[in-house]
Amino acid sequence: MSAKQDYDCVVIGAGVQGSFTAYQLAKHNKKTLLLEQFVLPHTRGSSHGQTRIIRRAYEQDIYTQMMGEGYQLWAQLEKEAGVTLYRQTGLLVMGPETSGDYPLVKNTLLKNKVPTVILSRDNFHQHIPNVVLSEGHGALLDVTGGVLFADRALKAVQDQFQKLGGVIQDNEKVTEIKPGPVVKVMTSGGVYQARNVVITAGPWTNKLLAHTGFQLPLETVKINVCYWKEKTPGTYGVKQHFPCFVVTGSLESKEHIYGLPSNEYPDLVKICYHIGSKTDPDYRDLQTDTSDIDILKRYVSRCIPGLVPEPAVVESCMYTLTPDRHFVLDYHPNYSNIVIGAGFSGHGFKFGPVIGKLLCELSLGEVPSFDLSSFKIRRFQSHMKSAL
Numbered sequence: 047m048s049a050k051q052d053y054d055c056v057v058i059g060a061g062v063q064g065s066f067t068a069y070q071l072a073k074h075n076k077k078t079l080l081l082e083q084f085v086l087p088h089t090r091g092s093s094h095g096q097t098r099i100i101r102r103a104y105e106q107d108i109y110t111q112m113m114g115e116g117y118q119l120w121a122q123l124e125k126e127a128g129v130t131l132y133r134q135t136g137l138l139v140m141g142p143e144t145s146g147d148y149p150l151v152k153n154t155l156l157k158n159k160v161p162t163v164i165l166s167r168d169n170f171h172q173h174i175p176n177v178v179l180s181e182g183h184g185a186l187l188d189v190t191g192g193v194l195f196a197d198r199a200l201k202a203v204q205d206q207f208q209k210l211g212g213v214i215q216d217n218e219k220v221t222e223i224k225p226g227p228v229v230k231v232m233t234s235g236g237v238y239q240a241r242n243v244v245i246t247a248g249p250w251t252n253k254l255l256a257h258t259g260f261q262l263p264l265e266t267v268k269i270n271v272c273y274w275k276e277k278t279p280g281t282y283g284v285k286q287h288f289p290c291f292v293v294t295g296s297l298e299s300k301e302h303i304y305g306l307p308s309n310e311y312p313d314l315v316k317i318c319y320h321i322g323s324k325t326d327p328d329y330r331d332l333q334t335d336t337s338d339i340d341i342l343k344r345y346v347s348r349c350i351p352g353l354v355p356e357p358a359v360v361e362s363c364m365y366t367l368t369p370d371r372h373f374v375l376d377y378h379p380n381y382s383n384i385v386i387g388a389g390f391s392g393h394g395f396k397f398g399p400v401i402g403k404l405l406c407e408l409s410l411g412e413v414p415s416f417d418l419s420s421f422k423i424r425r426f427q428s429h430m431k432s433a434l
């Protein structure tokens with residue numbers, strides 16, 4: 047085992063959140079180490095794949111407001127790295143018009159003056175051909191919604207971090223954390239110490255937190271990432287201005303479905319179900335439940351008639367869910383020099399640059415740029431158990 051190396055901050059986990067946090071710390075001239083258990087790039091966590099949706103359409107103001115800054119920070123990274131990371135397609139939101147999330151999303155967009163087009167049932171078809179709007183559903187377009195090029199973004203932020211002098215050690219799993227005024231981090235390849243540690247370990251968060259005698263109420267689920275073939279190539283393509291879309295749910299309709307235009311694989315449209323089956327991140331391939339694919343097949347054949355209602359490609363990914371589906375952005379309850387960013391609940395990618403900024407602010411002891419009360423650990427008081 048190599049000799050101890052000292053850093054101002056060690057960030058554990060090089061997914062989107064850890065990579066942006068490390069980048070922000072390096073921007074603040076902190077000597078920063080980013081540790082990743084797998085060889086980069088990898089497909090075993092939550093941040094891989096070519097695309098993610100970016101949007102301001104949310105039920106809660108806080109996310110819509112955070113994304114106001116999010117768009118600016120994505121543009122800044124595009125400029126710094128000289129790459130395109132965002133493609134504007136618009137985001138189509140459909141859902142029961144008077145119940146569930148749709149009216150909340152509509153209200154948030156209008157209240158926050160986000161460019162929005164409300165589609166009526168009469169003009170829906172003219173704007174969005176080849177999609178059937180379900181009975182009783184409303185529809186709107188979050189105009190600046192679109193696609194983020196996820197793999198490219200991860201590489202860009204990690205490259206920028208290294209250009210700023212940051213160190214990435216991949217293929218190096220953290221095996222132990224010894225908290226204290228100086229935290230000791232043991233890995234499969236070395237021992238490091240730092241005044242501050244940030245844990246951004248995605249689905250493995252609780253496995254790491256166990257070393258600190260603490261557990262969060264997190265659940266990891268596997269998502270089947272399905273791609274559906276266009277009957278006529280290009281029908282739902284970015285070049286045809288087909289938007290990203292989200293079908294919001296309600297108590298009666300359990301549809302929580304989202305999709306992105308065909309782009310990454312020729313003639314294939316990515317459409318996924320937002321609810322997955324419980325898994326262990328180290329054994330996710332053993333989770334073989336496909337009931338989500340059955341729900342998607344029925345939706346595709348009913349509402350997206352230009353697609354073959356049988357997935358042509360199925361990949362996999364994981365969500366790390368909190369009970370209320372809001373993030374965890376907070377200090378460790380027992381160690382103020384350990385910051386936790388976790389529980390991104392299947393909607394965290396677009397926030398990567400903002401989360402990186404916020405976790406960096408927490409780690410530096412600065413006042414965070416946004417009110418983080420929705421993201422505090424103490425909201426789970428009744429769920430939490432000590433691992434001590």
Ligand SMILES: Cc1cc2nc3c(=O)[nH]c(=O)nc-3n(C[C@H](O)[C@H](O)[C@H](O)COP(=O)(O)OP(=O)(O)OC[C@H]3O[C@@H](n4cnc5c(N)ncnc54)[C@H](O)[C@@H]3O)c2cc1C
Binds near residue numbers: 059061083221254364
């Ligand atoms: C199918 C799918 C679709 C999604 N769609 C969207 C979308 O359209 N828009 C959106 O905004 N979000 C979306 N998300 C959510 C978003 O991708 C996640 O919220 C985000 O990627 C979470 O990032 P993370 O950094 O927290 O986790 P991860 O990417 O999992 O990163 C954690 C990292 O920590 C590493 N690690 C863990 N333990 C250790 C250890 N002991 N030592 C060293 N390293 C360790 C892991 O290997 C991993 O690389 C989607 C997610 C999925 C799965």
Ligand SMILES: O=C(O)[C@@H]1CCCC=N1
Binds near residue numbers: 100320393
């Ligand atoms: O976060 C997103 O935008 C996507 C779409 C809705 C469900 C989850 N991820």
